Amino acid sequence: MRIALLAEGGYPYARGEGGAWVDRLVRGLTGHEFAVYALGRSERAEAAGMVALPPQVRDVRALPLWGPAPGAGAVSGKARRRRAQALEQYRDLVGVLAGDAGANGVADRFASVLYGLAELAREDGGIPALLRSEHAVRVLEEVCRAPGARPLVAQAGVGDLLLAADQVERVLRPLSAPWYDEFGDALATADLCHAVTGGTALLPALLAKRFFGTPLLVTEYGVRLRETLLLHRAAGLSAPVRALLAAFHRHLAGEAYRRAALVTPGNAHARRWQEHCGADRERVRTVYPGYQGPLPEPAAEAEGGDPTLVWVGRADRGKDLIGLLHAFGEVRKEEPGARLRVVRAGEGDPAYLEQCRSLAAQLFPDEAADAVTAGESPVTFEELGSPGAPALPDAYAAGDVVVLSSVVEGFPVTLVEAMLCGRATVSTEAGAVREVIGGTGLVVPPRNPKALAEACVALLRDPERRQRLGAAARERALELFTVERNLAAFREIYLDLVAHAPGRHAPLRDPDGTPVPFGRPAESRVPGRWTAAPAWALAAREPAYAGAERRERA
Incomplete structure (x- = not known):
């Protein structure tokens, strides 16, 4: 395929x-x-x-x-007419963007104008340069100033119009990509x-x-x-x-x-x-992404030692490490020997990380909050690959409970990693967290340090519950979030979609309507280079036919 x-x-x-x-x-x-x-x-x-x-x-x-946009190239009389038509299509497109998005039929209008502009761009490589020209800026200004434009759009100044024209050209640039030749492109x-x-x-x-x-x-x-x-x-x-x-x-x-x-x-x-x-x-069908890398073995809990929370991820504002530090302050009131290990995996925001270090020093003034080795501070800031956390399984195994404190989250990869390691988790409800966790961990509201602290304390005090939740989490992750599961889903989807797709290519015909035998390249179903149009198929498109086809499109 x-x-x-x-x-x-x-x-x-x-x-x-x-x-x-x-x-x-x-x-x-x-x-x-x-x-x-x-x-x-x-x-x-x-x-x-x-x-x-x-x-x-x-x-x-x-x-x-x-x-910059591709150059305009030579301008013939036909090209000028096409570009005049393109400006009118552009006017209609901007009119859709500047108008009421909830108006009746606006989706159909957008599609009609977009495909009309695409047909013109397919024939004329100068459309990108045209959309950045002074003519396009004038069209944009006229539409934004016309009655019916949204008040927010009508406020656009000269600088806004120039920038908008530039940005709209960029998002429309694929219309003019050299990818839509019926014979010359894969x-x-x-x-x-x-x-x-x-x-x-x-x-x-x-x-x-x-x-x-x-x-x-x-x-x-x-x-x-x-x-x-x-x-x-x-x-x-x-x-x-x-x-x-x-x-x-x-x-x-x-x-x-x-x-x-x-x-x-x-x-x-x-x-x-x-x-x-x-x-x-x-x-619509949900297909979960697969976990990258070899599957870790479930991590055994360390016997003895201080109760420890582990956070793993990129240090940026969406992860709300500030809220986690405040929650850990509450945890320490209930469990004075508790520790928090912050393990950075991937690039983050250095300024935000420094802010977190400063806050940790303020919350725990009697200890060195920027220590790297465990035992010197209740809060340690480490980096994945350091002696204390040489690999992800080691980072998760170093704690009794894995914490995710995000206020913004997409698909929480760190939670999947913790689940595969058999760790009990406490997470804030953001993005797909609850969907990933299911019933195998505790979920609390975001931006609520007190609730986060109470959930962490509850698990730190109950080893049997931690073990039970961690085992269930690993089984759930193995069932839903492996690469093999992801590949099997897309393998089935590919076959199903192509099997149910109608035949797409009608026979090639000459200007009189007579089918041209072998006018299209044969399809390949074995590994190897994609089949290109053979010379005899290209020869069938003699200049008279090719010219007639172009005139029909124009």
């Missing part, structure tokens, strides 16, 4: 968890061939190079969404398009379905729409620019969810967002 993987800001450049699960998927499904279509979000990520690719990845095609002959991220990667996947009828599978292991909106805010974009971009991404996600043969969220939290944005629950 030939699979086209589409990703924005991820595989094959990302080296974190965002690209790791895709790498595990590709490596595990050895019976298929993959072509990767990568939409790059930063020059820095692409400069670092790609991860090592397995042999089943036959092709990688990259389209940077950063940097996207046309793929059996299935798998968008392994949301965001702009959905756009070429939708066009493949539009132009070639390719079935679409959408997988999101986070709420990509929410992440995009937060990134816009963090980047300091003004409110009018954020409003236009948010409308585009909401409509794009909704169109993809409606057109997808199947949507596979990584947890129920993401699933609720997708259904809210238009996904049909009959075509």
Whole structure:
């Protein structure tokens, strides 16, 4: 089976968890061939190079969404007419983004304008430059100032309009990617398009379905729409620019969810967002990500010693280590010998980590809060790979209870790791925490240090309960969160979607309507290079026919 993987800001450049699960998927499904279509979000990520690719990845095609737009090229009379039409389509598109998102028929209007613009971009490579031109900025200004535009959008100044035009061109750049040639690109002959991220990667996947009828599978292991909106805010974009971009991404996600043969969220939290944005629950199936690395053995509790809590993860504000330190202060009142080990795994926020160290020194002034070796302080700050925690299983085994204190969380990988190690856990209810834990750990409200402390004390005082919960947690993790389970799910999904997809390619015909024998390349179902259009098939598209086809499209 030939699979086209589409990703924005991820595989094959990302080296974190965002690209790791895709790498595990590709490596595990050895019976298929993959072509990767990568939409790059930063020059820095692409400069670092790609991860090592397995042999089943036959092709990688990259389209940077950063940097200047491609040049306009030569302008003929036909090109001028197409670009005038493109400006009108752009006007309609901006009108949808600037108007009332809840108006009747707005989703259909968005889809109609988007596909119309895509048809023009497919024929004219100068559309990206056009969308950054002064003409586009004027169109944008006219629409934002017109009656019916939302008040927030109408407040846009000159700087906002220039920035909005630039950002809208970037998200529309995939329309002009050289990926939609019926004979010259692997996207046309793929059996299935798998968008392994949301965001702009959905756009070429939708066009493949539009132009070639390719079935679409959408997988999101986070709420990509929410992440995009937060990134816009963090980047300091003004409110009018954020409003236009948010409308585009909401409509794009909704169109993809409606057109997808199947949507596979990584947890129920993401699933609720997708259904809210238009996904049909009959075509949504939760597929949990698989744990990366060899499965650890269950960790035995150390006999004797002080009762110990362990926190593992990236030190950033969403993890609420400040709240955990305050909760640990309450724990110490009930269990004076208790200890807390903070083990950093992965990059975080150095300034936030220093703030946590300072708070620990204030809460426990009689002890050195920045010590690394256990025994000198009730709170120790360590790094994964240090002598006290050389590997993840060692970090989890060093405590009696594993704590997660997040206020913002997607899929809590650290909880899965702790469960596989057979550890009892206390977690705050954020993201998919409750779904992951099930009934195998204690869950408390976020930003509630008192409740967190009470749950920790309850488990620290009950070894039998800890052992029972830890054993149940490991069994649950082995049942739901292994790579093998993830691969089996996608292997079944791929076969099911392709088996139920209708025949997509009608016979090639000449200008008189007569079928051209062997006008399309034969399909390959064995490992090897994707079948290219043979010379005789290309010869069948003689200049007269090719010209007639282009005139028909125009």
